[in-house]
Structure formats: C-alpha cells, structure tokens
Amino acid sequence: MDKYVDDFGRLQSIVESIGTDLPLPLIVVVGAQSDGKSSVLESIVGHPFLPRGEGCVTRTPIKLFMRTTHAENGCDPVEHISVSYDTGMLGGVAREALVTHTKRLLDFRRIAQAIQEATRELTGGRTGIVENLVTVNIQSPRVPNLTLIDLPGMIENVNEGMPEKMRDDVNRMIRHYINIPTAIILAVHQAGSDVIMSKALRAAKQVDPEGKRTFCVLTKLDLVDRQVDITNRLNGEEVGRILKVRRVFGIINQTGHTNHTNGFMSDFEESGSTQQEPRNAAELEDAFFQQRPSYRKISKLHGRDKLVSHLTSVFRAHIRDHLPELRRELDVSVAACNEELAALREDDLPADDGPNHENWQFPLLVKFINKFSKALVKSIDGNVDQGSDKLTGGVCLERLFNNTYWRNLDRIVPLSNVSAQQVWTQIQNCGGIEPQMFLSTDAFKFLVKNEILRMKDESVNCVYLAHKEMLIIRDRAAAMSIKDIRRRYPALHEKITDTVAEFLGKRQAKAREMVEDSVLMHLDYINVKHKEFRAARTRAEVLQLPGKHEAVQIVPGGNNDEEEEEEEDEEDDVDDNEGKYSSNCDPEDKNQMGWKEKLDCQKIMFLVTEYFDIIRDIVRDSVPKIIVRFLVNEVKDKIESILMTTLQPSEVYEPLLKESEDTAAIRRELTARRDQLNEAIAIVKELAIEPLGN
Template sequence: MIVKYISKPNSIILAVTPANTDLANSDGLRLARDVDPEGTRTIGVLTKIDLMDPGTDVVDILAGRVVPLTLGYVPVVNRGQRDIDTKKAIARSLEEERRFFENHVAYMSKAQYCGTPYLARRLSMILMRRINHTLPEIKAKIQAALVKYQTELASLGDMLGDGSGQASIVLNIITEFCSEFRTIIDGNSTDLTSFELSGGARISFVFHELFSNGVKSLDPFDQVKDVDIRTILYNSSGSSPALFVGTTAFEVIIKQQIKRLEDPSLRCVNIVFDELVRILTQLLSKQLFKRFPQLKDRFYQVVINFLRKQLSPTNKLVQDLISMESVYINTGHPDFLNGHKAMAVINDRVNQAKNPQPVDPKNRNVANLPPSLEPEPNNNGFFGSFFSGKKKRSGAMEPPPAVLKASGNLSEREQIETEVIKLLISSYFNIVKRTVIDTVPKAIMLNLVNTAKEELQRELLQELYKTEVLDELLKESEFTQNRRKECRKMIEALQRADEIVGSIAG
C-alpha cells in the first residue's frame, strides 16, 4: 500500500527512521530509493533522538556524510507512549522538543533546523515548490477535462420542454438524418476514411466487382453439354431433318441461359438493400439517437419498412429486364456472330484439324460442297450416330423404345452443327451479359437507391412529425439524464479547481 502512494511522481516521501538504529538498513529509505532514485522528493525524518546513547548524535547524518539525501534530514522528538497515556498536551510536547534541541550540545548551533515545527515548515515549502513546478501541467489538465465535459454536456443537450420546441427538434433530426444519408451515398461526407470503403463506395463495389464478376463467370456450357445440344437439334427439326443448322435449337438454349442471369441480378438487389441498412445503422449509432431510444427505434422501423416497400418494384424491374432479353433474341445485333460467320469459323477449324492435302478442282463434284457437309461414306442413316444399340439381324425391325436418349460419339456433321450452335450461344450470351451488367445497376439505382435519397425525408415526416407522438419519441434515456447530472457536477468541480490554481499562480 505504501509503494502504491509513494510511486506517484507528485508525492512527497517522508522516510522515517529511528535515530538509534543503523541508517543503512532503514526500510523507509530503501523503499524511497526504489521509487525516487534521484532523491528529489524524499526528505529524511529522524525520530527517537532523545533515546540515543550518551555521547552519540546524528550530526554526521544531518551533514549528509552517511546516506545523503537531496532534501536532507530533520530530527524530531515525538511523544512517547507514557506521554500519550498521561494525555500530555501537544503544545507542551512541542515546547519540551524545542528545549531539547536548544540545550543539547550537538544540536544547539542548528536548533532552528530541528524539531516538528521546522519539519512542517519545510514540507510546506517543498509542497509549494512542487506545486509551482507542476502548476502549468495541472492547469492544462484541468482545462482539457473542462472542455471535454462541456463538449459532452452540449452533445447531451438541455432538458426538453413541451410544445413547439419538441416539434422543431424532431424536424431538425429528420432533416439532418436525410442530409447525411444522401451525403454518405454520394461520397461527399466530411467523415471520409482511408481505412475502408463506406457508403456509396460499397454500393459501387457491389455493382462493378461482385455483380459484374458474378455475371461474367456464368458459363452456358457448364450446364449444357454437347449431347444435350444434339438432342435439342433433332427435337427442333421435327419429322423432317434440317438441311441447315436450326435456329430453334439456338433460341431454346440461349433463352434457358439468359434466365440464369435472374438469380445473380436479384441477389444484387438484396446486397444493395443490405448496404442501405448498413448506412442506416451507422447514422443511428450517433450520440443524438442514444439520447432518444424511442426515436431511434421508430427511425429504424420507418426506414426499414420504406426500403422493403421499394424492394418489390425493384425486383420486378430487374426481372422484367431479364425477361426482355429472353423473349426477344436480337440476332441482328451488330456484335452478334451470325450463322454464316459461325459456319465459316467452324469449317476453318475442321479443315485445319484435318490438315487436308491440295485437291485438284477437276476431281470435285458438280455441287462443290464444302468437305464438312459432304455425305458420309458409311450409310447408317440420319440417326446413325444418335443412339447406339445392339446390331440387328438383316431385315429385322422393332418399335423404338419408350425413351430415346442420345448415346455414342457424335458424327462429323453433328460435331460441326454442335460447335456452330455453341459459337452462336457464346456470342449472344456475352452480349446479354454486358447488357445486364450495365442495366441492372441502373434499375437498382432508379427504384431503390435514388428513391430512398429523394423520398425518405417525406416518409419520415409523414410517420414521425406528429404532435401526438412527440412526447414518446423525445423521452430521454435514463443514461442520458444521469450522465447530464454527472457532467454538470464535474464542470462545477473543475471550474472551482481552475479558480484555485489561478489564485495560486497569481
């Protein structure tokens, strides 16, 4: 416990040691030396001077020749147990102490520097010097604490009255909230941070990173395999095998893939909704709303309900955008690789793979068909490679099975047709993905974000700016009321301390 107090840098240490013991073994001096090695705030007090053996004194100690201290030593003669038991008056004890030092041969020449009264005067002088030394620091700390509590008291506000004052407070809170809400989304806030993205920057990240990359990562062929394309090609031809690559198969597949864009688009809406809720939570964490918990709860409910109401039209608009792309396949789009170009690309690939030898034009047939479309040497029929089965005996004919599924390897023609369809699907799907990446964020901004910026204040005024609910909304929390009282008490105490320090300095 002693160490706890003497360790404080502004404390003055009285190292009390009986004069009739070895000073080098003094526990008081040892503790003082541990916390005050320079000895700048330690004064030695020598007691029991009157109990020393005849012929001995503490002159060497007082002269600093034994254990020197910067502030030196003061010898005193205290009351003994007998004096306490007999209730000897303090004034009489002090008088006897004075006569002891004045009449002692070793101390009479320095009696004015001995005794309890001198120790008290010496301590007062040391205290005043330390106060003057630390006065500027103390004054600065008082001023800083005063400003701190005054600022907090101002943030807590004054006690509220009734009537128009309450309406004005609610109106100002709604106006300030909506202004900060718009500012955070637009990126004009004065509280911009360099540590993390916030507000509108997070929404932009959702659009240009999460949503964009999510849509771009969709691969139409992770679900549609070559065997599926072959089946759709034959199904779309009906009873008459197509002479050319069927556009119906292309449209069936591309519409299926476009529908896949709806899920990430709707998820993007929900993520942006969460980001708006995040901004709401950020604004409601301010001191003003801690003061009025009922108002905070009502703010949260009104804003959340408003944003949820906007979710339905936003989702509908996003779904309509995807439906627009799926109901009309614009094969005339300038960026679309049409069928002729696709066929040419695939034929070039096939020819390069075959690495054909130069052919004499005279040996080509009259039709001059490209090699990829010439009749195949083995006459297995149009469905020859569509499904595989056991070889039948000559002339045998049986009805087809209840379920026909594609199996076996693709023929050259089927391979070419499949590759053409895949090329067309990739070309058009990339066009649609670019369009969706561009239009879905615009739809979300229009129906959700921008509507919240423009209509939220009207909604809050309509729901909260009502005379009948003002008393309930502006009911202060118990914490605010108690904290206001504490701040006022601290301000009064600090102002008195500042006056005292000022008077000492003056």
C-alpha cells in the same frame, strides 16, 4: 482557521467529491517497516492514534487530513474526528456503486480501532494490501494545518502468512504516490541505522534525483546509544551521500511518552537539575536535546515543532508554486464537461424552459431529419469526408456494380453443363417426326433461354448486396449526423433508422422485381436479327469440322471435349447409310451422330454462346441502372419526405422526443460537476493572490 489553509481545504474537498485525478499538492510519508513512520505521524498529531502490531499493519494508504480550529465568539475550539473510506473497489473486485462510509469519533483513542475496521472491510479479511484510501479527518486546536499520506511500510522479506506478491504491491503503491510531481516526499529512516541502508531514500532518489521535493526524518533519536555520535546524519552530510535532500529532521520516539530506554530520563534525574520533570511531548523532546551535549547546539533545528513548522511553511509555498499547473488542469476538465454537455446537444434546447418548452420538439425533429437526410445523400454521392481509412458510401456501390457483379456474370460459361451429345439430342427432340433440313431454331431458343436464365440469380443477388450496402450507408450517415441523439433520444434514433430500413426494404422488392423482369424479358423474345448476332450467323455458315474441306473451325464455349476426342478416322469411314436414323432411338447411342450432326451441334453451340454474350452485355449494363433508379435514387430523393410524413404527427414524435431520465440525470451530473470545477477555479484564483500566512 487560517484562510489560506481553509481555502485549500475547500479545494481538496471539491476535487475529492468530483472524483478527478487533479495533481493536488500532498505530503507522502514513506519508510521501511519499523523505521518509525508511525512515530513521526503520531508526533505530528500529538497523540498515538495508529494501529500497532507485528508485520505489515498499514495495508491501505491512510490520508491524514488535519486542520487547526480556534475559539470563536467566546466558544471553545471545535474538535472533530472521523474516519471514512470508499467501497467502490474491494479486494480488487469492482462494486456496482461507490459507497462512502464515515464514522465519527469522540476521541483519538478510537481512531486506531476505526482504521482497523476499515482495513478489514477493504481487504475482505485477506492479508494483502488494497489501494482504497482511508481518510482520517482531524479538526482540533492541537493539530497543525497539514495533509499527509501514510503508506504501507517497505518490506524486505515476505514473511509467512503474507501473499507472495505483497512486497511488489507495496513498492508499486509507493512508486505511484511519490511519482506524483506535486508530492512532497517525507523519507523516514531510523536514526540508529546506517542511512546507506535506507529504502525510503533510495526510492525517493529514483523519482526525485535532485532531492528538490524530498525531506528526511531520522526517528528514534532517544534509542541511539549515547556513545554514538550521529551529528553528521542530522546535519545532512551523511544523508547527502545518497540524496541531497532539502533538509534533515531528527525526532525522538514519543510513543506513550514514557518508554524511553538508553537512560536519557535517568540522566535528567541524575544531573541534579532543578527543572521540573517533563510533562508533555514538547518538554520531553526539549529535555532530550538538552541532556545530549552533542545535540544541544543543533536542538533548535530538530524536533517535532521544527518539523511541523517547516513542513507547514514548505507545503504552503508548494501549493502556491503548483497553482498555475492546477489551474490548467481545471480548465481542461471544464472543457471536457462542456464537450460532454455539447454531445447531449444542450444548445438545441431553448434557454428558458429546456425540454419542457412547448414549441421545441417539432423544430428539433426537423433539424435531426434534415441533418440525417443530407448526410445520407452526401455519403452516396461521395462529396463528404467519411472519416475512415476504408472505402465507404457510394464508392462501395460502384465497386459492387462494376467489379463484383461483372465478375460474377463473367464466371457463367454458356453451355458449361451441356455436352454436344445433349445438344444433338435436343435438336432431334425439337424436330419431332419430321427430319430437319436446316438448323433447328427451336433447339437454339431452348438452349439459349436456359443459359440466359442463369444470369437471373446473379442479378437478383446484386440487388441484395446493394440493399445491404445501403443499410451500411444508412448507419454511417446516422453515425455522422445524429449519433448524439442515440443517448439522449434513443427511441427517436431507432425510429429514424427503422423507417429508413423499412423504406429500403420496399424499394429493394421493387428493384428485385424490375431486375428479374429485365432478365426474363430476354426469354420472351429472342431477337435473331440483332445486328451483332447477324454477324455471328455469317461466321457460323463457314463453320466446318476438322478435315472437311479444310475450313476454319470456330469453337464455342461449350463442353464438348468428350466428342472431340473421338478418332476422326472412325468418323470419315462412316457410310452414308449408317448416318440415317435407326429404329432404336437411344439418346446415349453415340453412333447415331454423323459428321453432319456433329457440325450442326457445333453451329448451335456457337450461336448460343454468341447470343448469350450479347445478352450478358445488355444485362450487365442494365441491372446497375435499374438498382440505382429504383433503389438508390428513390432513397436519395424521397427519404427526407418519407421521414417527415412518418414522424410529423405529434402523437408520433412527442413520445420519441421525450428525454429519458438517464439522459436528464447525466446532464444534471455534468452540470453539477462543471459548477464544482468552476468553483475550484475561483478558489485557485483566490489562493494565487492570498498571502501565505504563518
């Protein structure tokens, strides 16, 4: 076998076996229905082997892989025929696995039946087309060294029984193949039809406007009326008006070798030629050109043998021209394999024994823990590129403490749910049986404690939000540092993240407890001698109701609009005796409040508001510090030691570092793929320096 072709065949086999889309050179046969594509292919093979019938018979792309065999060591040449196809995608429906079906045949007569069976299986019995490739592998001393792709014929009108989109599907498939830059286009057209009507040439012109990789084959020359001279078509002049193709070939219809109309065989007999009647396709074609005077002078440029010889030569040169591009694509594929293997951290394993080495597990565990811990700390501290266009890491905690939490505390308006009437009622209740001469300290403490208590829920919620943010930081750190072990050691990845989550949960409980205490301790001791509060008490001394000595009224933040809207004239006319308590102690009786009682209420509400603001500033400052101290910094400072303590026992980490069979299978598959790609690169190197041969 020709070594150049043999090496390229090995390259094709490797590329097909690894399922890559490398742009290997190929010859694509396109043409309209009934233009003679089957005749061209059968002429090249030398045998009728394609299915016949009405309408669209070819409904899958057919790859014709031909190799010439020779006699070796005194033995006859080997003849091998097979038809194969993949069922990874059937009728547009994906299957779970790619299954290759191969059927070995004993002779050419069974190829058509095998193609029909493969078509029925691939189309699922439907009348549409599918993209699955049917490969016809022919190794014989009677076939040339060529690889061709036969595509469904172009459809002008969709006939009854065909899917409406079939024409578009056929055109889409043809465009896909002829768009491949390494494809040689064999545009087939019936010789007796005006070439301006050629669908194949028009399709080729769209993707190859200069015709550098397009050849035209005019078929069925013997069916053209002998009175019609198509020499201009055969020499390329007429074809060139549409597309200046590289060359035009003319061949006759050799189906059956006997069905020849228009009388060229009878002409042969009537001429009285002493030559023997043609016995095979080559002699038949020779006889045709000799019996047509207009074709006789160009006979040496046309015919099956000239077409095969020229295509073989051009295809070899085409392979050589595209080897540099193919080498680049192979290098890219090898780099991609290496990258995927690196993602499995193949370099973490000892070079000698791999994952079975007895000393590799603990150092690998320490490495993973160290990487994760550093990434977690850096994410919190902010001195790392988060690789995101969103705020992540420690800055989110800062926004929580100084924006979200502050806003939530500011939304708490002291005494917003307490009216002046309720305050007055509380003052009276705290006084008991004895009348009060001064402002009630007990009433002040009762009211201010209730308001301070409102900050506890918001403060505890801040702990929950910080805990949630720490979990996000954990996941982010894991994605940045140990994401590679998720596929290789999923149990270890889960154990690390679960251990961090468990530790965060414990620290959250402690931080919540401390935050609650930091708020509740302000209920245990009301410091009325606080420096800022003493100033508020001084301001409260001059607090007066409107109209009384024209003093300035300081309005607290409470909700006392209802009482302020009462008419002041009614209040001024109240007699001193009417201000005394009656025997009826109804808290809803607003007539019990005189101007002094209302002033006391205003002062109490003012002081409660002032004291609440003081405590709110203290709580707002202390809660973030508590969360950072008992949650954030505890995780930063201790997570590495916690992980080591939890995972260090061998009975814990050894099962976690047991590589899954799926990961091992992926590594073996990637390694085998890389080896095949490297083998393909070696073949490309050989092809680059080998002579093209005959």
